[in-house]
Amino acid sequence: MADALKIGIAGLGTVGASLVRIVQERQEMLATTCGRAIEIVAVAARDRNRDRGVDLSKAAWYDNAVALASEADIDVFVELMGGAGGPAHASVKSALNRGIHVVTANKALLSAHGIELAGIAEERGALLNYEAAVAGGIPVIKALRESMTGNSISRVYGIMNGTCNYILTQMEKEGLSFEDCLKEAQRLGYAEADPAFDIEGNDTAHKLSILTSLAFGTAIAADDIYLEGITNISIEDIHAAADLGYRIKLLGVAQRTESGIEQRVHPTMVPYESVIAQVDGVTNAVAIESDILGELLMVGPGAGGNATASAVLGDIADIAKSRPGAQHVPAFGRPAAALLPYKRARMRSHEGGYFIRLKVLDRTGVFASIAAHMAENDISLESIMQHSKHYMDAAEPKTIILVTHATFEASVREAISSIKGEGYLVGEPQVIRIERPKP
Numbered sequence: 001m002a003d004a005l006k007i008g009i010a011g012l013g014t015v016g017a018s019l020v021r022i023v024q025e026r027q028e029m030l031a032t033t034c035g036r037a038i039e040i041v042a043v044a045a046r047d048r049n050r051d052r053g054v055d056l057s058k059a060a061w062y063d064n065a066v067a068l069a070s071e072a073d074i075d076v077f078v079e080l081m082g083g084a085g086g087p088a089h090a091s092v093k094s095a096l097n098r099g100i101h102v103v104t105a106n107k108a109l110l111s112a113h114g115i116e117l118a119g120i121a122e123e124r125g126a127l128l129n130y131e132a133a134v135a136g137g138i139p140v141i142k143a144l145r146e147s148m149t150g151n152s153i154s155r156v157y158g159i160m161n162g163t164c165n166y167i168l169t170q171m172e173k174e175g176l177s178f179e180d181c182l183k184e185a186q187r188l189g190y191a192e193a194d195p196a197f198d199i200e201g202n203d204t205a206h207k208l209s210i211l212t213s214l215a216f217g218t219a220i221a222a223d224d225i226y227l228e229g230i231t232n233i234s235i236e237d238i239h240a241a242a243d244l245g246y247r248i249k250l251l252g253v254a255q256r257t258e259s260g261i262e263q264r265v266h267p268t269m270v271p272y273e274s275v276i277a278q279v280d281g282v283t284n285a286v287a288i289e290s291d292i293l294g295e296l297l298m299v300g301p302g303a304g305g306n307a308t309a310s311a312v313l314g315d316i317a318d319i320a321k322s323r324p325g326a327q328h329v330p331a332f333g334r335p336a337a338a339l340l341p342y343k344r345a346r347m348r349s350h351e352g353g354y355f356i357r358l359k360v361l362d363r364t365g366v367f368a369s370i371a372a373h374m375a376e377n378d379i380s381l382e383s384i385m386q387h388s389k390h391y392m393d394a395a396e397p398k399t400i401i402l403v404t405h406a407t408f409e410a411s412v413r414e415a416i417s418s419i420k421g422e423g424y425l426v427g428e429p430q431v432i433r434i435e436r437p438k439p
């Protein structure tokens, strides 16, 4: 049997501790499948005395992750600390510069520095593997980077944040508050160290930027993503969506359009009968539409210690099985220098259906005025209805809900701006985009 693969792990939180436990519990199975043992020879974490329920007595302890990456006698550096810059960036860079393979679950890091790191990995003949960084345990990186080579991809989209999907599901099905659902997602180990990254949509944007690069062969363009999180979604929206035959999901969508590539992250209404609408809790789903394969839909655990560690372990096993000196798959599917410039399609030219909820003063002519502003902007309505608990009370604002046929984002913004100018609107309108999967 070949020499053991020596790994050093930086970060022993939810994912790191799960990984150590699994590697230790499955030593024999891993040695047989990989053809060599996998040994954890070094670890770096902040608190040496914390009980993580794993045996770390045989691993060298480093207080500094960068020191581990730059000095330890290891074959693979596993980065599980998190953060786009700081020690995560410095340690990964340092390991790659030494020609040491890297496995990371850190999408924030890759979204910010992925191309730079991929370039170093190529130069130094090292692998940069990151399956866990997008949609947790779902093998979407492998699918795009390897299995779908040769396909021309037109759209990739999905539910990529377990925390948000868990919150939206629990709010709808258990009637719990947003705050309580978020606390539970944190307790279960799904949320980021700063959960604002989850609920504001940044985490989905990080993941989407990686998928866009893999799908379209373009440089990562994380700053060009239209971004809306779920903090603005109320239980009233969830119920109104259900009444209309939709469910609300936080989707990341990247698609080729005539003017460029559209990247957007926002709460989205999806038809109740679609597969994606039925994806609940921490489960993620990623759909890839391409010319040769057609539509591929992958559904599975998107966050949590075990699901994530499973993907990290798969990446480590790939390295254990790789032949020394063999040509490696480039981190983003093609050499970093061959990635194309990203051409952004502007959000104003996005075309799709819209759900619009307006609170209005109960005045004569309001209904007609709203319909007129929609018509002026060439927006064709699928439905318009009034919702109110207070039909008999003229002093109470009324809720009007519109669902449009496919139209342009610019038209919707224009119509809403005109409606705002009429003086009968109460508060801000709620606008939720509708996504209809290919029939």
Ligand SMILES: NC(=O)C1=CN([C@@H]2O[C@H](COP(=O)(O)OP(=O)(O)OC[C@H]3O[C@@H](n4cnc5c(N)ncnc54)[C@H](O)[C@@H]3O)[C@@H](O)[C@H]2O)C=CC1
Binding pocket: 010, 011, 012, 013, 014, 015, 016, 044, 045, 046, 047, 063, 064, 065, 079, 080, 081, 082, 083, 087, 105, 106, 107, 108, 132, 133, 136, 189, 190, 191, 192, 193, 302, 303, 304, 305, 308
């Ligand atoms: N928890 C999940 O479900 C998933 C997490 N990820 C990613 O995996 C990575 C780790 O996530 P979790 O384990 O959930 O986070 P965590 O917060 O539970 O663990 C991170 C650990 O790294 C340690 N750490 C931070 N800075 C350090 C430093 N400079 N030196 C040594 N240790 C340091 C922290 O003390 C903490 O124990 C993150 O990049 C996260 O985005 C990816 C997919 C799913």
Ligand SMILES: N[C@@H](CC=O)C(=O)O
Binding pocket: 133, 135, 136, 160, 161, 162, 163, 164, 190, 191, 192, 198, 203, 302, 303, 304
């Ligand atoms: N916080 C993330 C963890 C996995 O990437 C999520 O909730 O999906």
Ligand code: NA
Binding pocket: 131, 132, 133, 134, 135, 136, 137, 138, 139, 140, 141, 311
């Ligand atoms: Na994955």
